[in-house]
Amino acid sequence: MKEIPKNYNPSESEDDIYKLWEESGFFNPDNIDSSERYCNVLPPPNANGELHVGHASGYTVMDIFGRYERMNGKKTLLLPGKDHAGIQTQVVYEKKIKKERGIARDEIGREKFYDEVYEFCMDRSGYMRSQEKRIGISADWSREKFSLDPDGLKIALETFVKMYEDGLVYKGNRIINWCPSCGTALADVEVLHKEEDGKLCYIKYPIKDSDEFISVATTRPETMLGDTAIAVNPKDEKYKDLIGKTAMLPLMNREIPIISDYRIEMGFGTGAVKITPAHDPLDWQIGKDHKLEELQVIDEMSEITDLGGKYAGQKVMEARRNVFADLSDLGLLEKEEDLKINKSICERCKTVIEPLISKQWFVNVDAKKYSLKKEAIKALKEGKINVYPKNFENILINWYENLNDWCISRQIWWGPQFPVWYKGEEIYVGLEAPDGGNPDSAKAMTGNPDSAKATTGEWVQDENTFDTWFSSGQWPYTTLGFPEGKDYKQFYPTDMMIMGRDILPFWAARMIMFGLYKTGNVPFKNLYFTGLIRDKEGHKFSKSRGNGIDPLPMIDKYGADALRLSLVMDTTPGQDARLYEEKIERFRNFTTKLWNIYRYSNQSDENFNIVEEISTEDLKTVSDRWVVSELQKTIQETTKFIEAKNISLAQEKLRVFTWDILADWYVEINKIEKNAKVLGYVFDKILKLWHPFIPFITEKIFQDFHAGKKLLMVSAWPKADESLIDENVSAEFDNLKNIITRIRNIRSSYRIDAAMAIDAYGAEVSGKEIIERLARVKIVGSASESGNFMRISEGDIALDLDIAKLIDVEKEKTRLQNEIKNLESSITRIENTLKNEKFLTGAPKEIIEESRNRMEEYKSKLETQRELLGNLGAF
RNA sequence: GGACGAUUAGCUCAGUUGGUUAGAGCGUCACAUUGACAUUGUGAAGGUCACUGGUUCGAGUCCAGUAUCGUCCACCA
Numbered sequence: 001m002k003e004i005p006k007n008y009n010p011s012e013s014e015d016d017i018y019k020l021w022e023e024s025g026f027f028n029p030d031n032i033d034s035s036e037r038y039c040n041v042l043p044p045p046n047a048n049g050e051l052h053v054g055h056a057s058g059y060t061v062m063d064i065f066g067r068y069e070r071m072n073g074k075k076t077l078l079l080p081g082k083d084h085a086g087i088q089t090q091v092v093y094e095k096k097i098k099k100e101r102g103i104a105r106d107e108i109g110r111e112k113f114y115d116e117v118y119e120f121c122m123d124r125s126g127y128m129r130s131q132e133k134r135i136g137i138s139a140d141w142s143r144e145k146f147s148l149d150p151d152g153l154k155i156a157l158e159t160f161v162k163m164y165e166d167g168l169v170y171k172g173n174r175i176i177n178w179c180p181s182c183g184t185a186l187a188d189v190e191v192l193h194k195e196e197d198g199k200l201c202y203i204k205y206p207i208k209d210s211d212e213f214i215s216v217a218t219t220r221p222e223t224m225l226g227d228t229a230i231a232v233n234p235k236d237e238k239y240k241d242l243i244g245k246t247a248m249l250p251l252m253n254r255e256i257p258i259i260s261d262y263r264i265e266m267g268f269g270t271g272a273v274k275i276t277p278a279h280d281p282l283d284w285q286i287g288k289d290h291k292l293e294e295l296q297v298i299d300e301m302s303e304i305t306d307l308g309g310k311y312a313g314q315k316v317m318e319a320r321r322n323v324f325a326d327l328s329d330l331g332l333l334e335k336e337e338d339l340k341i342n343k344s345i346c347e348r349c350k351t352v353i354e355p356l357i358s359k360q361w362f363v364n365v366d367a368k369k370y371s372l373k374k375e376a377i378k379a380l381k382e383g384k385i386n387v388y389p390k391n392f393e394n395i396l397i398n399w400y401e402n403l404n405d406w407c408i409s410r411q412i413w414w415g416p417q418f419p420v421w422y423k424g425e426e427i428y429v430g431l432e433a434p435d436g437g438n439p440d441s442a443k444a445m446t447g448n449p450d451s452a453k454a455t456t457g458e459w460v461q462d463e464n465t466f467d468t469w470f471s472s473g474q475w476p477y478t479t480l481g482f483p484e485g486k487d488y489k490q491f492y493p494t495d496m497m498i499m500g501r502d503i504l505p506f507w508a509a510r511m512i513m514f515g516l517y518k519t520g521n522v523p524f525k526n527l528y529f530t531g532l533i534r535d536k537e538g539h540k541f542s543k544s545r546g547n548g549i550d551p552l553p554m555i556d557k558y559g560a561d562a563l564r565l566s567l568v569m570d571t572t573p574g575q576d577a578r579l580y581e582e583k584i585e586r587f588r589n590f591t592t593k594l595w596n597i598y599r600y601s602n603q604s605d606e607n608f609n610i611v612e613e614i615s616t617e618d619l620k621t622v623s624d625r626w627v628v629s630e631l632q633k634t635i636q637e638t639t640k641f642i643e644a645k646n647i648s649l650a651q652e653k654l655r656v657f658t659w660d661i662l663a664d665w666y667v668e669i670n671k672i673e674k675n676a677k678v679l680g681y682v683f684d685k686i687l688k689l690w691h692p693f694i695p696f697i698t699e700k701i702f703q704d705f706h707a708g709k710k711l712l713m714v715s716a717w718p719k720a721d722e723s724l725i726d727e728n729v730s731a732e733f734d735n736l737k738n739i740i741t742r743i744r745n746i747r748s749s750y751r752i753d754a755a756m757a758i759d760a761y762g763a764e765v766s767g768k769e770i771i772e773r774l775a776r777v778k779i780v781g782s783a784s785e786s787g788n789f790m791r792i793s794e795g796d797i798a799l800d801l802d803i804a805k806l807i808d809v810e811k812e813k814t815r816l817q818n819e820i821k822n823l824e825s826s827i828t829r830i831e832n833t834l835k836n837e838k839f840l841t842g843a844p845k846e847i848i849e850e851s852r853n854r855m856e857e858y859k860s861k862l863e864t865q866r867e868l869l870g871n872l873g874a875f
Numbered sequence: 876g877g878a879c880g881a882u883u884a885g886c887u888c889a890g891u892u893g894g895u896u897a898g899a900g901c902g903u904c905a906c907a908u909u910g911a912c913a914u915u916g917u918g919a920a921g922g923u924c925a926c927u928g929g930u931u932c933g934a935g936u937c938c939a940g941u942a943u944c945g946u947c948c949a950c951c952a
Contacts (some may be wrong), residue, residue: 216951267952273952321876398878402948570888578887589914600911671910748918754907826896841934847894854895
């Protein structure tokens with residue numbers, strides 16, 4: 001007999017198991033012979049850090065589906081990769097060199113900086129890959145991609161060229177979000193809004209040729225230097241007479257018109273607004289519509305420009321104080337109020353955003369020739385993508401409907417440069433530099449992309465780099481090798497995409513738009529959102545809070561399987577879930593349980609082996625038939641739930657079968673009525689059913705039987721054998737089960753010592769030994785005609801328990817009376833339902849039939865209980 | 876302001892196309908060391924499914940509204 005330790009030790013075997021899988025070659029779909037395919041291009045984590053629990057959660061879901069499909073015999077590809085993550089990585093690396101070497105990127109220079117960051121990403125990628133393997137993800141590492149790999153990048157840049165030709169991208173002056181710290185423009189989605197305490201400052205602007213004033217309210221007094229109008233709502237009675245007049249801009253002594261615009265809210269502040277088109281998004285819109293001048297008074301370094309008069313050169317905050325003081329001296333400061341203001345901050349470095357006008361590259365998401373957003377909405381509405389959970393489809397559509405043009409140029413160094421060249425006024429867009437060009441001639445950045453316009457007579461490449469999401473939005477087909485790659489041809493459109501709900505607008509939405517535009521097809525057929533993982537109190541994990549759970553120590557301590565279960569069990573797609581150590585521990589306990597079923601099986605029979613097929617002749621007892629029948633139902637239901645992408649319910653079904661049915665009942669009974677073949681058969685099936693969820697322990701056990709000759713990973717997913725489903729066995733087994741439970745109940749409620757066997761009478765009772773053992777009774781003789789016994793019965797099993805001396809008769813009477821009352825009310829309820837004409841005509845036949853049966857069942861139970869109550873009178 | 880989500884046992888959460896007496900884990904209480912497992916077993920207590928109305932033979936589930944909490948988007952100068 002094999003010596004099997006009491007507990008499964010994950011850290012001892014997980015690495016070996018993973019190696020076994022990897023060396024088998026079956027992570028690579030080329031080694032699977034099948035006409036069916038399954039592909040999930042994995043979301044590439046940012047190659048600048050390490051794996052966190054959010055990655056682990058996503059990978060677990062991806063791996064569950066991937067392993068399931070592989071066991072179903074499909075050529076299965078989980079394609080891993082890493083993303084260069086432009087701004088974020090640049091920020092991370094700048095911090096690193098600042099800390100370690102005390103230098104800034106300018107001191108290194110663009111080219112060298114780029115090379116260093118590249119090396120850094122390669123290093124981090126390697127580390128992260130090792131972490132990903134520890135989660136157990138069955139990805140094909142031979143195909144691993146990096147977002148700056150030349151092949152994939154070329155495809156992504158070709159898209160830009162195509163979009164340029166189709167008029168879907170343009171370079172233009174628009175107001176953008178400028179991060180003074182990162183020194184780059186940002187897309188709207190890269191800006192966070194944070195509410196803070198601030199001041200609302202009321203300034204009086206004199207009306208020209210009058211001694212009157214008009215008051216405006218602002219949270220940023222310094223921007224008044226760039227005011228080119230004052231706007232009021234046309235319906236505002238208060239200002240009706242002032243529309244069309246001219247105000248004098250204090251400090252600058254500039255004449256500005258008073259205009260009317262419907263976007264001005266009458267109730268807020270004074271109802272009059274200073275308009276600074278160059279430094280506020282709404283003002284910019286209004287300025288465009290009213291053809292106002294745009295005066296840039298703040299530059300990319302957050303300093304006042306020459307247009308700011310005597311404040312030129314001052315930092316924004318400094319200018320604010322000075323403007324404030326000067327207005328105060330002039331008596332033009334009316335008052336100041338406290339106000340909650342919504343500050344825009346950079347997602348990556350948390351610096352306050354400076355809205356300013358800049359010449360940037362934009363994607364026109366609603367172009368005449370091809371509307372990216374409308375095509376995406378259309379595809380969704382046509383049901384080309386199954387979205388899990390379903391309601392996220394509405395969120396996506398809503399997001400598209402509100403989508404504005406997308407700024408894709410960044411003034412950072414880390415990332416792919418625009419395939420655009422300039423010579424004087426000429427512009428060339430294409431993958432290769434035109435003749436005479438010198439693509440390596442990038443110069444130091446000034447923040448103004450126009451500086452790339454060389455005047456030297458040579459072609460000079462645009463210095464801008466792409467927004468990361470421009471390339472990652474194309475990930476599904478760039479990684480597969482659009483349009484001629486073998487993988488593209490066999491795996492696109494992919495089957496599954498899984499991501500956290502927080503990156504829906506960044507990523508899911510863009511992949512759909514790009515996929516449809518470039519390939520004419522959706523990038524994936526199923527889109528599954530996970531919720532966010534939060535801490536025990538429901539807070540988001542964050543570095544500053546220090547409440548994150550690092551997945552790797554958890555794997556060390558409890559095993560990857562336990563972590564996987566804790567991340568996906570009892571969860572709903574798109575719904576946030578909490579994670580904490582006790583929860584992981586609880587699932588570790590489950591793996592121990594599974595292990596011990598295995599251990600028991602070996603101990604009970606020295607030739608124990610797993611068995612793939614079984615026939616009805618092998619089923620000797622009610623319990624055998626019951627457990628095998630229940631197993632078939634479990635196979636059916638588990639499969640059904642996975643197909644419906646409901647992994648949580650699939651696992652719940654399996655857990656109930658494994659723990660409640662198999663371990664707590666069948667294994668206990670098996671100790672008396674041994675049937676190693678049935679046990680081996682059931683065990684084989686649960687190993688397979690559990691494998692996608694907990695791959696390590698299941699494979700480990702499987703290898704104990706197969707010693708590397710066969711892999712559980714590529715074993716066939718079980719199919720239910722309907723001939724083994726016995727519709728009647730459940731009721732039959734329930735009699736046995738219920739009688740045992742009844743006795744246990746009696747023991748518990750009357751405090752009968754668990755160690756003491758209760759004498760009972762009922763010699764011919766079926767399942768005698770099982771009842772004796774599991775309920776700890778001693779059947780000492782036949783039922784007698786008389787005597788102070790408590791009779792219990794379930795179906796055809798009846799026992800007389802000799803416990804008169806041990807129990808409290810009154811208590812038992814009360815219990816029986818209560819049960820009788822419950823049964824009576826249930827019966828009355830069903831009777832009324834069955835009397836209801838509408839129910840009889842409206843409800844399906846099965847339901848009516850079920851109700852009738854249930855009523856019969858209750859009635860027979862009621863009779864028994866009444867009889868028992870009567871018997872008690874004898875005591 | 877717009878969109879979306881949540882509200883079910885003390886806590887954390889499941890609950891499939893509407894159909895038994897609404898479930899699990901943890902926690903609590905009582906008992907147990909019986910041939911795997913104390914990382915265990917047995918049993919118990921604990922819920923007017925947020926509220927109001929509607930549809931239906933039948934509602935935790937569908938519809939409308941209300942309340943509270945939360946998320947995202949837009950944004951008030």
